[in-house]
Amino acid sequence: MMDVEGRSGPSPPEDRPRDPHRVPGASSFRVAVTRPDTGDDRLREALEARGFTPVDHPLLRIVPPEDPAPLRRLVRELVGGPEWPVPDSRLPGSQGPESPAPVEAPVPATWLLVTSRQVIRVLDQELSSLNAGPDEIRVRGVRVAAVGSATADALTEWGLPPDLVPDRFTGDDLLDTLVRAAGEGEGTGAASTSLAGHRFLFPRAERAREVLPEGLRARGAHVELVTAYRIVPDPEGARELWAAVERGEVEVVTFTSGSAVRTLAGVIPEGASWPPGVRVAVIGPVTAGAAEGTPIPIHHVPAEFTLEALAAAIDGDDHEANPTSNTDT
Template identity: 35%
Template sequence: MRSPRRRGREAARPGRRPHPTVRAPGGGAHVRRVLVTRPDGRELCAKLRALGWEAVAVPTVAIVPVAPGGDLDRVARRLEAYDWIVVTSAHGAQALAAALARTGAPRPTRPRWAAVGPATARALQAAGVQVAVVPARYLTAAVAEALGPVEGLTVLLPRADAASPELPRLLRARGAQVEEVVAYRTVEGPERSRLPLQRALMDGIDAALFTSPSTARGFWRLAPEPHRALAGVLVAAIGPVTAGALRALGRPPDVVAEEHTGDGLVAALAAAASPPVR
């Protein structure tokens, strides 16, 4: 016999469309199944499961390394030329570390390193880099302020091909000489995630976590009817930039994390929704 929860979902959805149990944020919403869209979602899923939620990982963005022998390797060989190296994601940190390893370039001693947040700082530290600056607010724009005076200084930004232009614009406005290099590429809506996402939506989700504008756009590329798929679902954004992307897509988030990290996102979900009773 089917469980009451499964039967209730199927009776309420034409064509097996999910009918989640979530209610309005702040009103004691009951959330059981949480969709995690980030490409490296294992740690986030583990934290959700530890609190009693059922985490469903479907990356709506794929991370693709750049080919060896390109601009990233060229830059890796001359890191001593920069005053600052500003890294805005753990993927960027790992990509630059890999370029250093395959080119055999010596570890630079001149530049100071800045990380957008604690996860990026940990990735740099794992590569043997001493991080000088992590802004109090984990936003790319906050990095520009955290560096202090940068007029006349050279700043390297190893980033995704789809990174926002805001940070280089802010740094150049303050007089820095900025060089950007693509450290990795993002594929929004990777085809291999299409069927897993459809299955997750068919089974029903109660909340969806978006950790970057790319994860939001990737969801929209993959879901057959994204607005309908998120109807009645608690939508949570890791920060204001991701929230802005969701608004641009026509689905404002219900929750925006105050601390723009995975931990902050879990805390925001916990404040808005009740984990299922074990």
């Protein structure tokens, strides 16, 4: 997409403006990255590829679960628990690599639900402590569903390509895809909305959204929720970011979770206003919703809920024109 000045991308460094109201694409255009420090640099890389300067301002920290025993039991069961029937093929609708032709899937099935790269890191650590690897999960016939192409790619790189990836990247979409796939695999000749007999193992962040597990249970599935990690607020980091926003040290603030939005909102003094020269970009509507009733406005929401699309939205290439002023007034 062409930018407002008719260029097909960021201008050369020597041509980029240096005034306080810099345009996207300027090498000194600073974008605050509020994601926790997990070693995942995809957003930074996407921003740098577009000529932006990412500035780390993590608002959250990732810590282990208070009680690691349930997670360890789940992992031990994945590689050494009861024998589950090994499926003859992936379920119909599979988006994993080299999927064979659809055939009737065995019922009931056991699923591992993976919704983030952080879950993969935790599983890898726990499996390593047992001298095991992801291939042993597959051997036991466990089917794997992933939310998002990035999570699916990470699973494949880890050695556990997913059987199912929804077309869109939310828990709601994964629920719909699971219902369709499991129903089609019943061999009834028509898709069923029942998941009775199916078992879902769901390691996730503490206090994650309940849409997916509640939807699965409502359809008769057995769901085992296990805390794989906790995401806790970093108030000191939030205060540092707010000070940077007030001083005009960043041009854009990015949010990829509602928790990060709430953490920053919690340190903004009562009656304070968001500086008009600082824009806010969020990864999707759920994150945007967390800003309602706070001084934090929303200027950019990508049409696709990925980190690459978030960077593109800041650059003007891919966003919904949906600026809001989420103030109490």
